[in-house]
Amino acid sequence: MTDILLRERHQGILRLTLNDPTTRNSLSEAMMASLAIALDEARQDDETRVIVIAAEGPAFCSGHNLKEITARRRDEDHGKAYFAKLMAHCSALMQEIVHHPRPVIAEVNAPASAAGCQLVASCDLALASEQARFATPGVNIGLFCSTPMIALSRNVSRKHAMEMLLTGEMISAEEAERIGLVNRVVATQLLRASVDDLASRIAGKSKAVTKIGKEAFYRQIDMPLADAYDYAARVMVENLLMQDAKEGIGAFVEKRAPDWKDR
Structure with a gap:
């Protein structure tokens, strides 16, 4: 069975790669649990100085796994208890990134939507390739992106955040840079090297x-x-x-x- 979260450590940089392309790297229960464990272990690891969150496949992260959510509507309470637990789990994960003692960099090479956009916004820094896109599209399927809104509105201005939330439309990597969602955009073939350079410069500090x-x-x-x-x-x-x-x-x-x- 393929690991849905790959780990690689080199010269103080821990690279966590989302590796579940069949679900477009959704924040499934398993993915969130894997990320939470990896982040917790990194707290205890004296060798880790910087963390990078990257992804394989056609999407950086598509947000919550809607198939998992839909399946729990058959529960006696129509999924209410499960939904509450799921949102609490996701919120705790995002806060763990913010409160983690190590700087966390998002390496975004493909679309990041809904809770995937929230994941990018929760990281301390973010670099994107020209292929990256960003959206909080919940409004399009009757589910306003209320929890992604928290991280988004703490990174970009209110009006930019509201436009993304109310329209649900994708924005380009260049627009994401302009409004402050990512630090900068680089050519696709230079993304990893650019992230490694940034991470190495930070890893060289106390x-x-x-x-x-x-x-x-x-x-x-x-x-x-x-x-x-x-x-x-x-x-x-x-x-x-x-x-x-x-x-x-x-x-x-x-x-x-x-x-x-x-x-």
């Missing part, structure tokens, strides 16, 4: 510093301005007392490469 910085970014983003400055000042003090801050500043002053200890 793991302790990127961890404290990522956590601070998401905690401050929705705070009132004064509260955000108070919080960030405390983080800066904590960071300044870390060994890697002492080493990094010393290396800069002494004009040499830093020797990170990740603490």
Whole structure:
């Protein structure tokens, strides 16, 4: 049986590849469970410094598995309990990406729709090929993309998010870059190399510093301005007392490469 999630680790970069092309890499129960396990294991792995989420096949991720959802309508409660569990599971997965101590990069080489678009938006960074497309098309099948809306509206402006949500139409990779859903678009044949280059540059930083910085970014983003400055000042003090801050500043002053200890 083919693994639906492939894992590859090289020089501190953990690559997780969605590998269920027959369902267009849907976020099935099995796929979400596999991703959750891999992310949890990466928390404990000192060698992992950056995580990349990529995909094989004709789609990056098509969102929830609608066949699984339809099958549970035969339940006594018409699927209500299952739907609640499914949405909770998906929400927990997206929050795990946001709160993960390692930076997470989406490598998008094909369409990402519904919860697949949510997956891209939940990652810290995203690079897309010219072939990538993005949509929150639930409105077209009577199912407004309410949970994908959470991640989408935290990445792009309200009006851009509402247009995607209300029309359900696909947008190009270039449009996704313009509105801030992805960092940049590169030629298809250069996508993996571009992601590897970005991941390697991040992996070369202090793991302790990127961890404290990522956590601070998401905690401050929705705070009132004064509260955000108070919080960030405390983080800066904590960071300044870390060994890697002492080493990094010393290396800069002494004009040499830093020797990170990740603490």
